[in-house]
Amino acid sequence: MSTKAVITGWGKCIPPVELTNADLEKLSNTNDQWIVDRTGIKSRRISHVGGTDLAELAGRRALAAANLDPEELDLILVASTSPDLICPSVAAMVQDRLGAVNSAAFDLNAACSGFIYATANAAGMIESGFVKKALVIGTEKLSGLMDYRDRSTSVLFGDGAGAAVYEATEGDAGVLAVDIGADGGKGQTMVLKSMGTNGNVFNPLLVEEMALHFEGQAVFKIAVQGIAASVTRVLETAGFDSEDVDVVIPHQANGRIVDAATRLLKFDENKVFMNIENLGNTGAASIPMAISDALDSNQISPGDIVVLSAFGGGVTWGSIVLRWGERTERLGLHDGELPSTDATVFELIEPNLRFFAELHGLDPDDPIV
Numbered sequence: 001m002s003t004k005a006v007i008t009g010w011g012k013c014i015p016p017v018e019l020t021n022a023d024l025e026k027l028s029n030t031n032d033q034w035i036v037d038r039t040g041i042k043s044r045r046i047s048h049v050g051g052t053d054l055a056e057l058a059g060r061r062a063l064a065a066a067n068l069d070p071e072e073l074d075l076i077l078v079a080s081t082s083p084d085l086i087c088p089s090v091a092a093m094v095q096d097r098l099g100a101v102n103s104a105a106f107d108l109n110a111a112c113s114g115f116i117y118a119t120a121n122a123a124g125m126i127e128s129g130f131v132k133k134a135l136v137i138g139t140e141k142l143s144g145l146m147d148y149r150d151r152s153t154s155v156l157f158g159d160g161a162g163a164a165v166y167e168a169t170e171g172d173a174g175v176l177a178v179d180i181g182a183d184g185g186k187g188q189t190m191v192l193k194s195m196g197t198n199g200n201v202f203n204p205l206l207v208e209e210m211a212l213h214f215e216g217q218a219v220f221k222i223a224v225q226g227i228a229a230s231v232t233r234v235l236e237t238a239g240f241d242s243e244d245v246d247v248v249i250p251h252q253a254n255g256r257i258v259d260a261a262t263r264l265l266k267f268d269e270n271k272v273f274m275n276i277e278n279l280g281n282t283g284a285a286s287i288p289m290a291i292s293d294a295l296d297s298n299q300i301s302p303g304d305i306v307v308l309s310a311f312g313g314g315v316t317w318g319s320i321v322l323r324w325g326e327r328t329e330r331l332g333l334h335d336g337e338l339p340s341t342d343a344t345v346f347e348l349i350e351p352n353l354r355f356f357a358e359l360h361g362l363d364p365d366d367p368i369v
Contacts, residue, residue: 004174005123009165011061040255044158044280054161055139062163067331079114079284111312114284138284158280162288177238190313251310
């Protein structure tokens with residue numbers, strides 16, 4: 001019987017400060033109904049701490065759920081488009097904080113498909129025998145990159161982290177099939193110049209080049225078609241069709257994208273788990289956060305066939321079919337929390353508003369709202 005990677009622990013970290021649609025109405029020509037109709041989002045979270053802090057707490061909660069000590073880990077893999085640092089990696093910093101002294105650690109960037117890509121890597125290493133226990137984390141602090149007066153992007157993205165522990169198992173449960181891919185020719189539909197050496201001190205970018213470039217209509221079409229094609233392929237590889245699937249957990253990109261892809265794939269909408277309403281699009285963190293929420297709401301049962309699917313900048317896509325293991329309850333709880341904050345949401349995003357003010361004909365020194 002072949003070795004497979006099964007999820008034995010899960011956890012998430014949600015920052016406490018909300019950015020609501022009502023808040024965004026004060027910053028741009030938008031309103032709650034416009035945002036909800038186009039995205040399904042009513043609020044998103046803004047973090048007062050770094051993405052590494054979010055990743056650490058989500059990881060600790062996943063380890064507690066699996067009843068694992070950090071020293072037992074062989075691998076920590078972090079997916080993120082918004083790391084605190086490029087070097088050292090978020091994974092290396094998390095490894096140090098956890099005390100996972102026997103673990104390898106590295107970051108991976110496949111944008112919103114990052115958790116799928118990271119799971120594919122972890123599962124492949126488990127199946128090969130190189131790794132027995134892996135902690136996979138998706139973490140994003142996308143708020144640090146947003147022009148909050150640009151309604152095409154500010155309404156979508158939020159901060160958060162999610163984590164899953166994968167362990168080697170012999171049996172029917174675990175990752176059954178993987179489909180990952182990319183089309184770099186369409187990469188200009190989503191571009192973030194400020195995070196690479198294009199934006200270094202020797203080559204400063206114009207303010208308008210620092211904001212996220214996002215072509216919403218093009219992304220919508222590519223995403224719907226890409227998710228549908230990827231899920232179709234991965235189900236065929238696993239030997240299933242849509243009726244065999246018990247739970248679908250898509251990347252929480254946009255409610256309309258998920259609905260359109262679901263219709264194309266002929267999935268029963270009651271099988272599709274969504275938690276985007278009060279979290280927004282949290283990039284590589286969205287799927288592991290949704291897994292945690294689906295388990296907490298008893299949406300996943302032992303032995304269920306679960307499909308994970310995502311689409312992201314690059315352009316990247318990925319889907320996974322897995323059979324859930326025998327346990328849907330945590331073995332333990334980590335009682336740590338993020339440090340508290342008294343900051344309001346407008347205090348947290350004030351640096352963004354002042355930095356991008358001139359793009360909107362505003363004086364950076366004027367009141368922000």
